[in-house]
Amino acid sequence: MFKRKIYDKLLQWKHESNGSTALLIEGARRVGKSTVVQEFGKNEYDSFIFIDFSAAKQSVLELFNNFSDLNYFFLQIQLQYKTDLIERKSLIIFDEVQLCPKARQAIKHLVRDHRYDYIETGSLISIRRNVKDIVIPSEERKLSMYPMDYEEFLWAVGDSATCRLLRQAFESGIKLGEKTNRELLQRFRLYMLVGGMPQAVDAYLKYNNFKKTDLVKRDIINLYMNDFAKIDPKGRISALFENIPAQLNKNDSRYHVSSVLKNYRAEDILELVFEMQNSGIVLTSYHTNDPVIGMSAIKDLTKFKLYICDTGLFATLMFKDKDFTDNVIYEKLLNDKLPFNLGYLYENAVAQMLTAEGNSLFYHTFQNKENKRKFEIDFLISRKNKICPLEIKSSGYQTHASLDAFIEKYHARILSSYVIYTKDTKKENNIQYQPVYMVPFL
Numbered sequence: 001m002f003k004r005k006i007y008d009k010l011l012q013w014k015h016e017s018n019g020s021t022a023l024l025i026e027g028a029r030r031v032g033k034s035t036v037v038q039e040f041g042k043n044e045y046d047s048f049i050f051i052d053f054s055a056a057k058q059s060v061l062e063l064f065n066n067f068s069d070l071n072y073f074f075l076q077i078q079l080q081y082k083t084d085l086i087e088r089k090s091l092i093i094f095d096e097v098q099l100c101p102k103a104r105q106a107i108k109h110l111v112r113d114h115r116y117d118y119i120e121t122g123s124l125i126s127i128r129r130n131v132k133d134i135v136i137p138s139e140e141r142k143l144s145m146y147p148m149d150y151e152e153f154l155w156a157v158g159d160s161a162t163c164r165l166l167r168q169a170f171e172s173g174i175k176l177g178e179k180t181n182r183e184l185l186q187r188f189r190l191y192m193l194v195g196g197m198p199q200a201v202d203a204y205l206k207y208n209n210f211k212k213t214d215l216v217k218r219d220i221i222n223l224y225m226n227d228f229a230k231i232d233p234k235g236r237i238s239a240l241f242e243n244i245p246a247q248l249n250k251n252d253s254r255y256h257v258s259s260v261l262k263n264y265r266a267e268d269i270l271e272l273v274f275e276m277q278n279s280g281i282v283l284t285s286y287h288t289n290d291p292v293i294g295m296s297a298i299k300d301l302t303k304f305k306l307y308i309c310d311t312g313l314f315a316t317l318m319f320k321d322k323d324f325t326d327n328v329i330y331e332k333l334l335n336d337k338l339p340f341n342l343g344y345l346y347e348n349a350v351a352q353m354l355t356a357e358g359n360s361l362f363y364h365t366f367q368n369k370e371n372k373r374k375f376e377i378d379f380l381i382s383r384k385n386k387i388c389p390l391e392i393k394s395s396g397y398q399t400h401a402s403l404d405a406f407i408e409k410y411h412a413r414i415l416s417s418y419v420i421y422t423k424d425t426k427k428e429n430n431i432q433y434q435p436v437y438m439v440p441f442l
Contacts, residue, residue: 001039002198003155004032006145010040013141014117019088022107022118022137024097027145028280028309029227030220032198033121034095036145041091045117048091049081053099064102067109074115087115094120107137123227123280144280147310148196149356150188150437156201162187163440170434170441173425181424181435188437189334192349195312210330217316224281236261237272241282244306245318248344253365253376254287254303266302273304283307283351285361291380291387291410295362305363307351314348336422343394346436347378350392350420353439354379364389368405375402381442386415388442393421403431418442 006025013023025033034052041048051060063076077092078085085092097104097120110118120140148156151163162184169176176184194204194213197220204213228237243260250256257266266273276282287303288295308314319329333342351361362380367373379390387410391403400419407417407430419433426433434442 001035002032002148002152002201004036004148004152006036006143007040009143010036010119011044013143014044017117017141019114019117020111021139021141022111022120024104024120024122024140024142025145026122026142026280028147029123029223030197030199031145031147031280031309033145035198037093037095037119037121040119041093045091046086046089047083048093049077049083049085050093050095051077051081051103052095053103054096056100061100064100064106067106070109070113085116091117091119094118096121096123098122104140105137108139111137111139146196146280146356147312147352148198148201149353150191150196150440153191153194153196153201154187156205166438167441169425170438173427175426176424176435178424181422184437185422185435186334189336192311192345193315193330193333195310195315196352197310197312200312210327214316214330217313218320221313221317221320224279227279228276231275232272236264236269237276240269240272240306241276242317242320244282244308245314245344247306248347251343253374255306266304270301273306276306281309283309283355283361285351285363285379288362288364288380291362291364291377291389291406292413293382293385293387295380295382295387296360299362307348307361309352309355311345311349311352315345318345343392346394346420347392349436350379350390350439354381357440357442364406366406366409375405377402377406383415383442387413388416388418389414390418390420390442392436393419395422397421400431407431416442 010023025037027033038050041050060080063073067073074085094103104120107118107120154162193210194200195217197217199220200213200216203216225238225241228241229235231237239260247255257264257269261269273284277284283306285305285307286299286301288299290298308317315333354361359381363376363378364380365374365376368375377389378392381388381390389403389406391400403417403419407414417431419431420436420439421433422435423433425435425438
């Protein structure tokens, strides 16, 4: 199993909760939820039972119809799974709990009983749809899980030092040197291409072959497309999803719904956008009409950009017109040799990193009143009681007219301003220039 940061959060929950709450781990399919909770059960408890509701026998499902006798329930579960449960030393895992809503409802009674600990896992694409006829337990604590972040990816390839050293360099403002930066940037581009889906990382490590890795990612994308088809048989969500790279490539100020779905406007498909966002597969960045603290309260729901939760999947979707993405294409991407602008690939990577660090995604556009020139800030994040604008560059290009105009207009609201690019760290005129792999430390 790959080392995942969420493991420490599971430990924290176990010690702080001491059985007073169940833990629901939400996330897109294939991000590794089932694997990490089984590893947790094996390492941190004397025994555990793993109930996979996608494969559970009917006799197991029927046990959740009646909770009048918990002694009977626990006896049957132990018999079904041939595992002894030890009071306050055992864990019961409800995997894919969205497939058995009554199990989720039962958490209230099980936690009150307090004999064992409980972890639920659920795929976001359906967990919020299957709650119509049940009471959501207040004893449930939620935790989001994402694809492997850059540090977790480096751990997987045997590098446990780089991110720790990068954080130290960021906090002290140390320059890395262009040679070191080039090496670090190539390693980060490898992460962008392979991505953080555990199956894709495993395929890359096992075969050292981009084609085989790409085939795994295509399988995941097809799985997501099938899930989208279940939610929206008309195919609108699938079309919106497939066109994310093309929309970002236009470098426009929003996702233009009408160019993908004829006769639809953004306000017509807000529910579909929420479904995509709730799936965990798609990240939504909303336009903030006034860039201040509390941007969630003033975001414009009809102006948004869409990103994909994993940049490795994004890279595969970019070339979905071929049966597979050639190793040659991957090699050129890795070495930054493809003859077109990859700004939108870097932009998706930044969106993924910001989300993994707990940031909601916002952007801002504005116009110069005198010459009518339009400006756009790619991302805005909140820090302390101020905001930080980010302008993303896919090269070492250092002009930043939008950022300059934003600073001039909103300087009193700004804590720090960043150009995220591909060169070494530096600071000029109160603007911090940071290589893209430093984004997690902002």
